[in-house]
Amino acid sequence: MLKGGRSWVFEKQPAILSTGVVGGPFEKKGKLSDDFDRFFDDTWMGQDSYEKANRTLIEDAVQIALDKQKLQKDEIQFFLTGDLINQITPSSFAARTFSFPYFGLFGACSTSMEGLALAAFLVNHQGAEKVVTGASSHNSATEKQFRYPTEYGGQKPPTAQWTVTGAGYAVVGNGAAVTSPAPRVTAATIGKVIDLGLSDPFNMGGAMAPAAADTMTGHFQDLGRDPSYYDLIVTGDLAAIGRQTAMELMKENGYTLTDQQYKDCGLLIYGEDQPVQSGASGPGCSATVLYGHLLNEMRKGTYKKILVVATGALLSPLTFQQGETIPCIAHAVSIEFL
16 A cells, blocks of 8 residues: 555565574674575575575575475576666576576665665565565675776775675565464665765765755655664665764654664674775675564564665766766565564
8 A cells, every 4th residue: 555655554464484694704703694595605606606505695595584484496487686786687687597597676775765665565565475585695796896806906095885795685475374473574765866076986875864864864754754664674785874973863853773773784794803994785685684683673573663764876997987966765574473
């Protein structure tokens, strides 16, 4: 059901039936390592290119999610996914492997919640019984495409962020068929493209913060909710600078977010001793943190209601070279343990 200008309320409350979360060697050293299903020992992952390794991340995470529910490929109606590589080829090649009916998505780092919102919409309105959705990123592949190969050892400013090597995927299905308490998708708010004129590709958090604030404000207005409705509000990958900016913008919009209630996936995944500048980023950031750590915490009873706001910078190497500013977007999904 459409609520307000850009929000959906899912009356059938589609459930997240199972998840698969896979990471690289750097993520294994992070704070949330216990919430991953599997780690690779090196970033090549048995492949001869980082782009192929990104595909391997996807394939492993999806297979883990299927195995947990003992599902066969033909029991999945649709596959919604995306990544950061040109033409999202790792996602498309993984779709080739599984032969799922496929929607390729590109929302940059917002792709995880774009996919979850659409998956819930399909299931809620009987367009599918089971959908696999998620997102991935690979640090070395992303660095090679957007900046310089990691072998160059290029220096970065403190505002820069570290792209997560990881993939997080979920099977979303009919909530009515689940009798025990489970994480359920209850609402979603679709973001607008916001561009306030920032052009520094090493300050993604600052560029994306206005989009996050716009979507959160729209969510609260559309649904008539206050931030206190949620036990946790978490953005995708604004990291240190972007998170603080988002808090200030939300206060200007009339909503106060506290440090205890409002977290950021880009600040949760890595440890204090890991050299990630401002924090983490990449589509795999919010996907692994949500489908691993946050859902585990919901099952433990730490949180009953969370709002996940994945943020994305919609630039490319070409637009940056042509002097364009950075358009950004954020999608919000409400998840409740019911």
